[in-house]
Amino acid sequence: MFAYIVRRILATIPVMAIVALFVFSLLYIAPGDPAAVIAGDQATPADVERIRASLGLDRPYLVRFGAWLWDILRGDLGTSIFTNLPVATMIQQRIEPTLSLMIVTLILAVSIAVPMGVVAAWRQGTWVDRAVMGFAVLGFSVPVFVVGYVLAYVFALELDWLPVQGYTPFSRGFGPWIENLILPAVALGSVYIALIARITRATMLEVLQQDYIRTAKAKGVGQRSILFMHALKNAAVPIVTVIGIGIALLIGGAVVTESVFAIPGLGRLTVDAILRRDYPVIQGVVLLFSFIYVLVNLAIDLAYTLFDPRIRY
Amino acid sequence: MDGGRTAPLPPGVNVAPEMGDIMPPVKAKKGFIGFLRRNPTIAIGGFLVLLMVFVAVFAPYLAHRDPTALAPALRTREPSAQFWFGTDMLGRDVYSRVLHGARVSLTVGFSVAFCASVIGLAIGLVSGFIRLADSIIMRFMDGMMSIPPILLAIALMALTRGSVGNVVLAITIAEIPRVSRLVRGVVLSLREQPYVDAAVASGTRTPMIILRHILPNTLAPLTVQATYICASAMITEAILSFIGAGTPPIIPSWGNIMAEGRALWQVKPYIVFFPAVFLSITVLAVNLLGDGLRDALDPRMAKRL
Numbered sequence: 001m002f003a004y005i006v007r008r009i010l011a012t013i014p015v016m017a018i019v020a021l022f023v024f025s026l027l028y029i030a031p032g033d034p035a036a037v038i039a040g041d042q043a044t045p046a047d048v049e050r051i052r053a054s055l056g057l058d059r060p061y062l063v064r065f066g067a068w069l070w071d072i073l074r075g076d077l078g079t080s081i082f083t084n085l086p087v088a089t090m091i092q093q094r095i096e097p098t099l100s101l102m103i104v105t106l107i108l109a110v111s112i113a114v115p116m117g118v119v120a121a122w123r124q125g126t127w128v129d130r131a132v133m134g135f136a137v138l139g140f141s142v143p144v145f146v147v148g149y150v151l152a153y154v155f156a157l158e159l160d161w162l163p164v165q166g167y168t169p170f171s172r173g174f175g176p177w178i179e180n181l182i183l184p185a186v187a188l189g190s191v192y193i194a195l196i197a198r199i200t201r202a203t204m205l206e207v208l209q210q211d212y213i214r215t216a217k218a219k220g221v222g223q224r225s226i227l228f229m230h231a232l233k234n235a236a237v238p239i240v241t242v243i244g245i246g247i248a249l250l251i252g253g254a255v256v257t258e259s260v261f262a263i264p265g266l267g268r269l270t271v272d273a274i275l276r277r278d279y280p281v282i283q284g285v286v287l288l289f290s291f292i293y294v295l296v297n298l299a300i301d302l303a304y305t306l307f308d309p310r311i312r313y
Numbered sequence: 314m315d316g317g318r319t320a321p322l323p324p325g326v327n328v329a330p331e332m333g334d335i336m337p338p339v340k341a342k343k344g345f346i347g348f349l350r351r352n353p354t355i356a357i358g359g360f361l362v363l364l365m366v367f368v369a370v371f372a373p374y375l376a377h378r379d380p381t382a383l384a385p386a387l388r389t390r391e392p393s394a395q396f397w398f399g400t401d402m403l404g405r406d407v408y409s410r411v412l413h414g415a416r417v418s419l420t421v422g423f424s425v426a427f428c429a430s431v432i433g434l435a436i437g438l439v440s441g442f443i444r445l446a447d448s449i450i451m452r453f454m455d456g457m458m459s460i461p462p463i464l465l466a467i468a469l470m471a472l473t474r475g476s477v478g479n480v481v482l483a484i485t486i487a488e489i490p491r492v493s494r495l496v497r498g499v500v501l502s503l504r505e506q507p508y509v510d511a512a513v514a515s516g517t518r519t520p521m522i523i524l525r526h527i528l529p530n531t532l533a534p535l536t537v538q539a540t541y542i543c544a545s546a547m548i549t550e551a552i553l554s555f556i557g558a559g560t561p562p563i564i565p566s567w568g569n570i571m572a573e574g575r576a577l578w579q580v581k582p583y584i585v586f587f588p589a590v591f592l593s594i595t596v597l598a599v600n601l602l603g604d605g606l607r608d609a610l611d612p613r614m615a616k617r618l
Binding site: 014015016017018019021022023026027029034037038137138140141142143144145146149150153157164248249251252253255256259270271273274275277279282283285286289290293294 | 457470556
C-alpha cells in the first residue's frame, strides 16, 4: 500500500516533466518566428530582438530549458512582457475567482449529475432515461458560452433574479459571492454534468445486473438503499475517474465562462494576455492548470481505496 | 382465395384451412433506406450535417449581401424582412455572415477530424506494435493529455499568426493524444486475437498483418472517434475565435460574429443568438451522427451508453 502510494507519486514526476518540456517547446514548435509574432506588426527589428532575448530564444535550446526549469522549480514563472510583473504574482492576484468558480461548478455538477445518472439507469428505457440522455447530448453540443448567454439573458436580464456579470470576493460574505457564481457555474457545468450523468448511468446499468443486487432485492432491501448504498458504491470508481478527467473540460471552459460573465480570474488574464501576445503569462497559466490537473488526478487515484475497499495495492 | 388449388376436392374430404403466419415476418428493409430507418440518429444527424455542408458550399448564392460589406448607416438593425438576422454594429448583414461562418466551422471540423485521425492512427499503430516505442510515446502522450486541450490550442495560437490553417494545426495537435490512445488500445487487444496468431503462425509479415488484419478493425472505432473530434474541434474553433485567439477577425466565423456581438449582447442579443444557434445545431448534428455510428458499429456498447 505504502509502496504503491510512493510509486504513484513518483510516476507523476515524468508526466510533469513532459508537460513542462512540451509547454516550453511550444515556442520552438510554433510555425513562423514567435518573437516577430509576439512583437506585432508595427515592431522595429530592435523590438523583435529585445523580445527574442527576453524569451531566451537567442540562447541554445537545452541551456534555455535547463535555466527555465530551474526557475519553475523555485516558483519563478517568468516575467510578463507587457506589465513587467512576475507571472507568479499576476496569477496569485487572479486565482481566487477561478478557483471559486471551479469548486462551485464541481460541487454543483456532481450533486446534479450523479442522481440524474442513477435515476436514468434505474428507469432504463423510460421517458426519464430518454430525457437524461437527451440532455446529455445537448450538454455536449451546446458550447459553454452559448449556455452562458442564454442563462444570463433569461435569469439576469429578463427575470432579474441574479446579477448579470461580475464577481464578489469570498471575503465580502457567502451570499454575494455565491449569487455571482450560480449562473457561470451552471453554464460551465453543463458539459461536465452531461459527461458525469452519462458515465454514471452506464456504470450503474452494469452494476445493477450483478448477483448481489438481486440478493439485496430478494431479502427485501428498499429501492433507495439498493440504488445508493449497494449499487452506487460499487459504481464509484469509474465515476470518480471521469470526474477527475473531466476537470480538463472545466479548465478549458473556465477561460470562456470568465469572459462571458466578466469574472476577473485566470481566464480573463489569459484572454488579455492573448490580445497583448504576452506569452510568458499564457505559458505560466497553462503550466499551472496542467499541474493542477495532474495533481487532482493523482489524488483521485490514491483515493480509490476509500471508495472501494476491495482495491488493495 | 386459394389460388394454388385448381382441382375441386372430393366430397367428404376436409382439409384444414390454411393458417396465416401468427406474426407477420419482420420486413427488414435492405439497403441504404433500411439502414437509415433502423438508425434514426444517423438519419437525423446526417441530414443536418448535409444541410450545413450545403449552406457552406452555396453560401455566396444563399447570402443576401457581401458578408464583409460595411454599411454604417444601417448598423444594428433588428431582424426584418430585409435583414433576416439583423445587422451588426458595422452594418454588416448577420444572415450573410452566419451562412459564410458555416464554411469556417465545417472546414476546421472536418480538417481536424481527418488530420488528427490519420496522425493518431499512425502513432497508435507504431505504439501498439513496437514495445520499445510504446513506453516512450505513451509517456509523452500522458504528458500532452495533462494539458487541457483548449489551453494547449490557446498557447499555440498565441505564438502564430491567426489563420484558419494555424487554427486547424493547433486543435489537431491538442487532439492527437486521445486518438493515439484509442488506436493503441484497439491494436493491443487485436494482437491477442486468434486470427492474428494464426496469421503470424502462417508466416505473414508484420506490415501485411497490420494492413490486412489490424487496420480494418481499427477503422470502426476510429470513425466514431473522428466524428466526436469534429464536433469538439468546431466548438474549440468558436471558443478560440470568441476570445480573440482564432480565425482572423476579417473572416466571418461563428466565433468571430459572437465576439463582435459581445459588447452589445444585452441590447442586441440577436447578433450573438443566430451564430450560437447555427453552431449548436451543427455540433449537435455531428454528435448525433457519432452516437448513431457508435450504436450501429458496436451493438454491445449501444446497450450500455
